[in-house]
Amino acid sequence: MERTLTRDVGKNVGKEILVQGWLHKKRLLGGLNFINIRDRGGLIQVAVENKDEVEKLRGLQIGTVLEVTGTVFEESRAPGGSEIRDPKIKVLVPVTDELPIEIDKPLSHKPENLDTLFEYRPIGLRNLQETAIFKVRAAIQRALREYFYSQEFTEINTPKLLAAATEGGAEVFKIDYFGKEATLAQSPQFYKQMLVGPFERVFEIAPVYRAEPSATTRHMTEYTSIDAELGFIDIEGLKDVLSGLLNFVNDYIWEHNEVELKTLNATKPVLTEKVPSMSMAEIHEKYSKQTGENSVGEKDLRPDEERWACDYAKKNLGSEAVFVTDWPASEMKFYHKAQAGNPELADRIDLLFRGVEIATGSMRENIYEVVKKQLVEKAGGDPEDPGFKPLLMAMQAGMPPHGGFGMGSERLTEKFLNLANVKEATLFPRDINRLSP
């Protein structure tokens, strides 16, 4: 008999079917046993009455791999509205040791329990709430790609093994590369810029590495970076792409993953077609006025201001996302571009969503001589350094106005699901204290 997935059991009322999966729950009520079987489609309840069959289950623990043949009945009290009765059970792989954690009820995500959560990941991920988080994450990444394809981006695969640190020498991991020193990429920044030359529009979704010395709720040493870069664009065009992307992902997951999202008590973010903008000065001013704190003139947003700006945008602009524009040029990276009419300000946008920054975007300086000068003066970099030379080579060969953005898949997932920590949206998180499992 062919296997039926648990989610299709309800379509087979009155018929005999075969399901395969894991023993997920076991309840003995007098002579009647109820077991739940889990497979990739979800759960199905099986009512076991026959003594020989009940006997087969004795001593078997959650996780046991089973094959069950039986007849489908409507049963309003069962998950999914149907159950299998009069089963013949075949034990494919017995589990006889009790699992070290219970997986049939939600696992604690309290800060003090996170270490346990991650330590037992190989088992804990079988909990349906955990599975749901990563099904949504996979759907977010699928939606991101579909959006990029629809906008004619070419997917690129750039190297993570580099000859030199590119940005910020301190937080870079060093590798022994056949006796020489290599480093791990912190971002595909220069590669995506270079590749505007051949492809105009490129994206990459791949791991990046930061030797982040503190274990926070916002930082890990390895994460999945979503990077995009476009030629022949200006800052408004960049806002359009990011706005389109956020809306597309939002609609996609709520269309395709409503079951998982509801399992996780997620709410659909309210967004406008174009995400609204607020300048940094405007946020400083309004925040200071409203809270009595004084941030006017500061060159960055305080974490509390990011939350405030999102609250403000939700109440006043009808959007749970907001762009922060007009960053001070003094804080620019060497490859950023200053505003044409206003060299005190950078052509940069940060995208805030549900209280935190989820993406940073900017126009890039595309004139060879200017980039070279900024590299030396702003970053103290050497144009002959193998980390910078390829970017300058591309610039010297003609680069159009271009810009792009980067964001973390984990943080995006965290925010769509209203989680508290990027690590909860990471299968096997990495920080200064954790390299396993």
Add this chain to the structure above:
Amino acid sequence: MERTLTRDVGKNVGKEILVQGWLHKKRLLGGLNFINIRDRGGLIQVAVENKDEVEKLRGLQIGTVLEVTGTVFEESRAPGGSEIRDPKIKVLVPVTDELPIEIDKPLSHKPENLDTLFEYRPIGLRNLQETAIFKVRAAIQRALREYFYSQEFTEINTPKLLAAATEGGAEVFKIDYFGKEATLAQSPQFYKQMLVGPFERVFEIAPVYRAEPSATTRHMTEYTSIDAELGFIDIEGLKDVLSGLLNFVNDYIWEHNEVELKTLNATKPVLTEKVPSMSMAEIHEKYSKQTGENSVGEKDLRPDEERWACDYAKKNLGSEAVFVTDWPASEMKFYHKAQAGNPELADRIDLLFRGVEIATGSMRENIYEVVKKQLVEKAGGDPEDPGFKPLLMAMQAGMPPHGGFGMGSERLTEKFLNLANVKEATLFPRDINRLSP
């Protein structure tokens, strides 16, 4: 005026349009200049007659970023069958230094010229043949994902920073991880197996790292690994999935990327719906008989035998791909499974395609006690090692029969395009001698 992409110029005969792109070619024929403009859509020819406009082009080199407004005419001698005449040219970014390599004709891929090819990648990738390679590669990866989605695989992101080397300690890169030692993942093998527990079917397309000490045409220190793993499957099911995948990718790229494939003189591989199988013993025997070499009894295939088996399959089985089955159990990795009825043989398949192995797949040992024993006896591994413990934790919690495969995106691309070296299908290849660009 809105920008028209070069590929849409021909739809606008008689109209005035605006194109933006790179100066790709310049020919002066008496008073008449022809220039080619390149954008992400391809090339368009512009005929420049007006003296002031010709003057604007003086001294400008290939790579110059231009905006051209002009009228579209049919012109059978122009690429694409149309050209722009009577243009107004605006130089957006002038390039005044001659490029170090010519990009308007095919770049040499001869072994002795590969170093030059890679050294100038930031410019050379603008050559249309090079661009075509990576558009096909992007399409292959898109097709792989679409196939995996259609078969209910969940995309996973597994860590590349590991506490310990998992397979083969010698070819592993070591990192300074806050004063401790960490290693870079050589494959997501154990993670994808563990994740069968929560998701049943998982895939990942992500970089992996091998400290490969020789710079060959087949090996790099970093490549993009395509990994898949499925629960509740047997070796025939695994063959079905791999056969389906290869056919899907083949049909997808030939439907969507025929222009690029023909630019590259690629030919569509002949495949059967299910890729045919030959046992290793059968290959050894037939190869030895036919060539006079003697490989009978050998525990692996010689490179020449891989080529021979592909030729044989093409001529006799109507397929440019063939599975090699029935590998000797003595060569098994500790997580592989021996055949149920024949413990001398492993439940392993290698997929050969156009002369080389492009994928290795196998059934995995799914019984906790057996895996643990094989780990100790075959691999000399310690079950308490943080590199192995999570896999054993998953096994102890019940794992169904499962199997999977891994293959390299670069090699797959190389074979579809009949290239000679995986590095030709890599944007920025890495080997013992190359860490830049």
